[in-house]
Amino acid sequence: MSGRDVVFTFSYETYADAVARGMMRPPDRILQTLLSSPDVDGLLVANPFRSHASVAARRIGGRHPEFPTSARRALVTPVRAARADPIDVPAVVRGYRRYDSALRAHADRLGLRHPAVITTNPLVAAFSPFAWASTVTYFARDDWTSYGARQEYWPAYRAAYRQIRDAEIGVAAVSQEIVDRIAPRGPSIVVPNGVDPAEWLGPAPTPPAWLAAIPEPRAIYVGTIDERLDAEGVAALATARPELQIVLLGPAPDPAYVAGLRGIANLHIHDGVGRDELVAALRSCQVSLLAHRRTPLTEAMSPLKVYEYLAAGLPVVSIDLPPVRDIADRILIAPSTAEMGPVVDDALALGPAGEAARIGFVEEHSWAARHRAVLDLVLRSRLLHRGEELIRAV
Template identity: 70%
Template sequence: MSARDVVFTFSYETYADAVHRGMMRPPDRILQTLMASDDVDGLLVANPFRSHFSVLGRRLRRDGPAFPESPRRRLVTPTRFRRADPIGKSIVRTYRGYDAALRREAERMGLRSPAVITTNPLVAAFCPFAWASSVTYFGRDDWPSSTGRQRYWPAYLAAYRQIRESEIAVAAVSQQIIDRIDPLGPRAVVPNGVEPEEWAGPVPPAPRWLEAIPTPRAVYAGTLDQRLDVEGIAQLAATRPDLHIVLLGPAPDPDYVRPLDRLPNVHVHPGVGRTELVSVLRNCQLSLLAHRRTPLTEAMSPLKVYEYLAAGLPVVSIDLPPIRGIDDRVLVAPSTGEMGATVDRALEIGAMGEDERSAFIAQHSWAARHRAILALTHRSELLPRCEEMPSLT
């Protein structure tokens, strides 16, 4: 397989956002692979649209991490007057403008019929990409199920139709996303994974704040938002006062988790860096996937489950389709509030042995995941795109 030129686009966050969070989300990991891959020659990385004024302000302040540019590696931030996407039919015209900005930058770099990999369904659907050799959409979430972006649901549904009808290649973290798009072109389920170097070696010392929490400790790591079943956590804590539940992650709305403050065996801690996260997980006794069951959570590939298992922990989870079959140490409970009996089974199973843990990490590495995505870009040949604007009706 000869090296080829690639264009990669983020969805709603930028390269600077990815660096600040430790390059830990699936799009960030894909970019890391592209930047290091011998199969990639020229690479154009595209941020989402930002306003003229915000980009100018950051340049004047010299905010954000520097992108490692070279003649064959470049970062571009297309700009417009408003940062937010418009509502309605003009969103198609907007993304044709995004296409033009990327084409100009690709031509400046001398990219030759690049393969496009995008994490934004609107980019995949509404950018013509007549200058590209192929387009692959990577779906990490089912956007029409995201309540935070409800006003764009008609645009996402129209994008799914366009992706399907244009036979654009689709890689998604779950079969549920594949089914909701129902692509006619190449497709592949590419679940989340882990970075082996992060999880290798002996158990590191526990942070002091974690050492102060009695065992057994059950950890939930991730953003403490509407996906977290707060009522279920409270019920589990009340029925299992011996179990100390550690909720680790940023809380965008502190009031959402405030009802848990009164529970002596629930410990809410802010988000931490990657090194400390690994230390926390490897010094707990079990882990929780305590989500509400919604169309969004039913379609996601929970990154935290792979990281829990990379730490060697048994997992107690609600029953979601993407967690089935990952590993025998993922135990299913009817709901978060009813996890008590399953917690006992998980504690009896205990942590993985080191050989088993190492084998799991190797099998589910990001490198293995991304080989499937790169293979998909080579299978996907861009069909002629309709010159008429896609309909949002």
């Protein structure tokens, strides 16, 4: 039996963004699975809306990562006058109806027949009608209704959740908390984050020179340094444990957010690095930190960094968040980031995981195992009515 036709859409970043970061976030990994799965035949990949001006500038600017196109596979970028979504909910609905029309035209040109749609944008899932599709699935990696950087869009996201619920759209989410907040009436699954065994198996790589220059013991936090990180708590931990070298590895979009950390002698902030260097850095530290604030946003996420910490064999010291509690017994819980000192001591005493246990964790939590469940949901069969026509998705 031949594979199904699929449409995949990013949320607010593009295919070029995904390639630039090493195809490492959950939506990127799902796309990789779609590109390689024998269950998928035709595939349309859609970037989010971009403005006419930004698309023109990119064309002038030079090379872009090459997408593996074929007769029935393509990457598209729908365009409009403004890049940003309007804030008014009716205007958002109208905008995503236009997005739907653009995708339908491209799908028709590729010869896609009643494709299954999977989108990482709740506004696309809710407000693009997709009357030409067989099924629609929303993949949720965050709860957008608690994401502070997009607070002006919270009314639109809440309306989107209601529509996803009422339209019985399928939901695959990285945590049960997100599923509970959406409360879908259609099929739903929880698919936590995972790891790529190819990155984590084998002997430990040589540590990067910048990290090797930092004395041990080293406690590392990986990820974007933004509102999720408890900056005040990290400063308190560093002050309380001057012998512990704390490494924050990742981009800091707002320099002011980390300004108060830069004068602390045992606290080291390093810009984001490529995947190989990230793996080498993690496998060269002694303990890892999930030093988040406890907020509605962090309570709903499945922290990718924790899976990567454990894949590296590190003990993890974390604040108490629901999605973290049952991942592994090598996660030690602290009341807060500022109070992590004694728990860090326990983690250092615990030491690195044995190699057999580390490999077992990597294999058990591989993206391949995660995505089988996602594909089963996306490619589900469903009877759909199109006016007088009855279509069976197979």
